Amino acid sequence: MAAAAAALFRGAWTSKQIKAGHRLEDLQSGQVNIVHVIRRQPAVQDVPAAQLLTNQQGRQAVIDLRRDPEAAVAYLLESVQHTQLQQQLQADLLQAAQCISSLRQVDHVRAKLECITKQSCPQWHADTVGVRMLCTYAGPGTWYVENKHVTRHLSPWTGSASIAAVDERCAAQAGPGDLLFLKGNLSRGMAGAGAVHKSPGVAGECDARLLLTVDDACCSG
Structure with missing residues (x-):
């Protein structure tokens, strides 16, 4: 039984076919768990993140795409101090949400x-x-690594997967303004093969990050 489970794990969970893409259309592929859309750097990249928001704790909102999503977006962006950034955030938010x-x-x-x-x-x-x-x-972007550079361990008792090792020499980092879509373990076909990533080191307010996160956590269960 353990051998059969291990074989299934190697085939479905650590498949070398699972890779990263660079176009939004790549999200539709069952063989892609990371999509890194590289874009021109934002106009505010040299402005300290702490100066871009009046509310340093930021805001969180659930966006209902069926009815007036703009209202939730407006609430989320009320504390943004830079007009051009506010416009870019609104466009990025709605695009990611869709x-x-x-x-x-x-x-x-x-x-x-x-x-x-x-x-x-x-x-x-x-x-x-x-x-x-x-x-x-603003600040340093998220680090990620393709699935082929990740070794996972399958528990013979619970059947759950954990990350055993990552070849950090092959890690990549999203730049300022880049869109980084990460399929998680709940994504269809990604059981145990969710995109592996981590946050960058931050040296206090001088190196702070202004980070936008959009996900389906309010619907995942």
């Missing part, structure tokens, strides 16, 4: 905008969500 809604067949998404002054997730991990989008507008 992508996740279409991929996961959900009407609601969760969005969070925050100023981060510490390394919030220092360990390599995969999220327990369907899909999560991360975009850093």
